[in-house]
Amino acid sequence: MSVTSIADKPVLQFLDDRSPNVRTEFLNSLAGYRLRQISNAFMSDFAAAMVGTGMRPVQISILSVVEENPGIRQGEIGRALGVARANMAPLMAELEGAKLLERITDEADRRAVSVSLTKEGQAMLKNCKARITAHERRAMDRLTESERKTLLRLLNKI
Amino acid sequence: MSVTSIADKPVLQFLDDRSPNVRTEFLNSLAGYRLRQISNAFMSDFAAAMVGTGMRPVQISILSVVEENPGIRQGEIGRALGVARANMAPLMAELEGAKLLERITDEADRRAVSVSLTKEGQAMLKNCKARITAHERRAMDRLTESERKTLLRLLNKI
DNA sequence: TATTGTTATACTCTATAACTATA
DNA sequence: TATAGTTATAGAGTATAACAATA
Structure with a gap:
């Protein structure tokens, strides 16, 4: 995977490669399972965004x-x-x-x-923050501004 | 910490023990950071709910x-x-x-x-699913039914 | 040649216990 | 006695490479 391809794809490309013909209804109904999948996808994209800085x-x-x-x-x-x-x-x-x-x-x-x-x-x-800001924007790409606020509010309320 | 205390407290008790007088504005503004915190808290409560089954x-x-x-x-x-x-x-x-x-x-x-x-x-x-259902209910305790649906929808849309 | 499953291995993260120096 | 920081160590989770059997 090239570095430039990362910016082109949504963060959850890391989830999109899963087997589509396997049933996972129970797992998909669990907020905890979904949260972990998404958190892991965020972490992967985060790590990719930090390549070159040596920072974890x-x-x-x-x-x-x-x-x-x-x-x-x-x-x-x-x-x-x-x-x-x-x-x-x-x-x-x-x-x-x-x-x-x-x-x-x-x-x-x-x-x-x-x-x-x-x-x-x-x-x-300063360098890392700029990269993180871009990473966050990329990750939340599919949500509207209103949806992002709602998501943050609900996450903070849990 | 006793096992019985787990059921009485919200999942994010694991976050509530943090230093309240330390500023963390940048980190708190990041969806990725918050997602990881919450995912980890879910995992901790999940593990506690599975004690006795030997299942990870x-x-x-x-x-x-x-x-x-x-x-x-x-x-x-x-x-x-x-x-x-x-x-x-x-x-x-x-x-x-x-x-x-x-x-x-x-x-x-x-x-x-x-x-x-x-x-x-x-x-x-079957045993584990019953425990997981209780764990999920406990974890989402602070959200209304409508908010839970919204949260799942937004997580799936990311 | 490619794929399924196995083994060995290594690296990161996390958790615990024992230690020191200070309080 | 308790606390700040250190060291050593062990356990998960995850990743790669090499291998045998089969396609």
Whole structure:
């Protein structure tokens, strides 16, 4: 699959390749099953949109949270994103090693680290956000503006 | 967390424990991010609802497809569910070992195997379906019947 | 040659337990 | 005693490549 073909097709091309002559009535009646299919399709298109940046979804989430909460503690980022402390450690080390963020010991509580974006981190996030915006527009292509709002509202209400 | 508490709370209890004082405006504006959060919350509640059956989501999906397509080939199941051939092999061996389904060589094409449910498989699927129905009702608790239909329609339209 | 199913393998994500240093 | 962060590890889920049997 070429990179250029991604922009031409709806996100759920990843679902369209399924066997059409197999009955799946029960599964299709389940909101949870449909949500997972669509979420996975979103993730696939998202990953394709990030090719070249070297960024994975969780890394971008971290950069975004740090941007909106400068100086935030590492543990707070993990709690906000649902990432376990044990898994935050290597992720943060990776982002720090790539010079995308800086960690300094919080002098008020020397157990904690205070996190902020570097210039490179800000630039990377800006690049990723532009790609994500295009990815979202592509993904929601088949819905009208009104339908998109309704979908978000219902998802947030669940 | 006790098992009985699960039935009392909305599915997205798994999201409600997040840090409320951390700003996440960009992430919250993304349909893809919200879809993934909700899908993961559904999966967690689903897993809790299946405790005691020993069944995981993909196994139930397989049983359901076999029920609706008796004698279906193994490869067709995988294609319909998006499971790679290489990963179908151990899954099918596991379900066959648990006596939930039977595999016989397709005499018309001796490379393929024809799959069907055993009595035990039928009973297990019936049990799981009842649990799933309750799980879905619980998950969609905060939506009216009209809103549920709208949500499904929009998800299917994406 | 192509396809069905199998095996081995590897990579990512996620989850738990034990450790340190600080509080 | 509890908390912030780290390390090691193990379990799912997923992906590719190589193989045997059959078409």
